[in-house]
Amino acid sequence: MTFSKDALAGQHIVISGGAGAIGLGLVKKLTDHGAVMTVNDLLPEDAALARFAAAEVNLSQMHYVRADLTQKSEVERLIDSAVARFGGVHTALCHAAVVKTGRLLDVTVEDWDRVMAVNLRAAMLLAQISIQQMLDRHIKGHVIFTTSWVAETPWPDIGPYHTSKAGMNQLMRGFARELAASGIRANAIAPGIVGAGMAKKQWDNEPDYRARAQKAIPLGYLQEVDSVADAFLFLCSPAAAYMTGSVLTVDGGCSLYPMD
Numbered sequence: 001m002t003f004s005k006d007a008l009a010g011q012h013i014v015i016s017g018g019a020g021a022i023g024l025g026l027v028k029k030l031t032d033h034g035a036v037m038t039v040n041d042l043l044p045e046d047a048a049l050a051r052f053a054a055a056e057v058n059l060s061q062m063h064y065v066r067a068d069l070t071q072k073s074e075v076e077r078l079i080d081s082a083v084a085r086f087g088g089v090h091t092a093l094c095h096a097a098v099v100k101t102g103r104l105l106d107v108t109v110e111d112w113d114r115v116m117a118v119n120l121r122a123a124m125l126l127a128q129i130s131i132q133q134m135l136d137r138h139i140k141g142h143v144i145f146t147t148s149w150v151a152e153t154p155w156p157d158i159g160p161y162h163t164s165k166a167g168m169n170q171l172m173r174g175f176a177r178e179l180a181a182s183g184i185r186a187n188a189i190a191p192g193i194v195g196a197g198m199a200k201k202q203w204d205n206e207p208d209y210r211a212r213a214q215k216a217i218p219l220g221y222l223q224e225v226d227s228v229a230d231a232f233l234f235l236c237s238p239a240a241a242y243m244t245g246s247v248l249t250v251d252g253g254c255s256l257y258p259m260d
């Protein structure tokens, strides 16, 4: 996809979980198109910056904040730090997530709570606190949630994860409806099975997962990080200005298939 290199000029974007496999590709793509970004993750700053430098991200366009966003005070610190570095936040990407594998019948309370705390609570807090600073500054901003095709099509052995992503889609719709009159939009992007990050770990380590995944992608190949990044570039750009309350599914057709 080709967008002009200044497609996102003047835009300040915050991302949670931005030092992960897909996050790295998003930060590269969005800064390459003119955005400045406040990037959050759990990694120590040195390690995170080394990762971004290796990916040839222009470090002068980004600000890194290490924080665990399951804690409200940490999300507040993130947004305060973002505003202090680059001014008001225009777009918040609620992107951090974790997955725990196993049957729903066996899931522990600890694993259930961790998945919900990262995938739903942290996303809600980042959206809520980002939107409040948008309202305070009269910014007609945008919140984008990273969901997944499995929000609609349950995938075996990741019950808490796909449940959290279904909740996230509805959380997004709730924010979209509540904030539309203020000109603040909310949308989601639902990737497919990406050849990086959490899916790649399962692909590499779990033969059953790999066998199933090989049959589940109608287009026939794993999704590239760049394909996810292109969807974010579109959604962050003025080309998507009339979208709110939508899930942009970019999954190679995965959600067309009932699982066997």
Ligand SMILES: NC(=O)c1ccc[n+]([C@@H]2O[C@H](COP(=O)([O-])OP(=O)(O)OC[C@H]3O[C@@H](n4cnc5c(N)ncnc54)[C@H](O)[C@@H]3O)[C@@H](O)[C@H]2O)c1
Pocket: 016, 017, 018, 019, 020, 021, 022, 023, 040, 041, 042, 043, 067, 068, 069, 070, 095, 096, 097, 098, 118, 122, 146, 147, 148, 149, 190, 191, 192, 193, 194, 195, 196, 197, 198, 199, 200
């Ligand atoms: N990999 C895939 O196939 C795939 C498919 C669909 C959707 N997704 C979604 O894309 C996003 C990124 O996934 P990924 O595959 O790059 O995984 P990843 O594990 O590489 O990245 C997730 C990042 O979130 C960070 N994180 C976890 N808990 C956090 C917390 N409490 N506070 C701040 N950061 C935290 C992790 O440190 C990690 O860097 C997730 O939302 C995931 O659900 C991934």
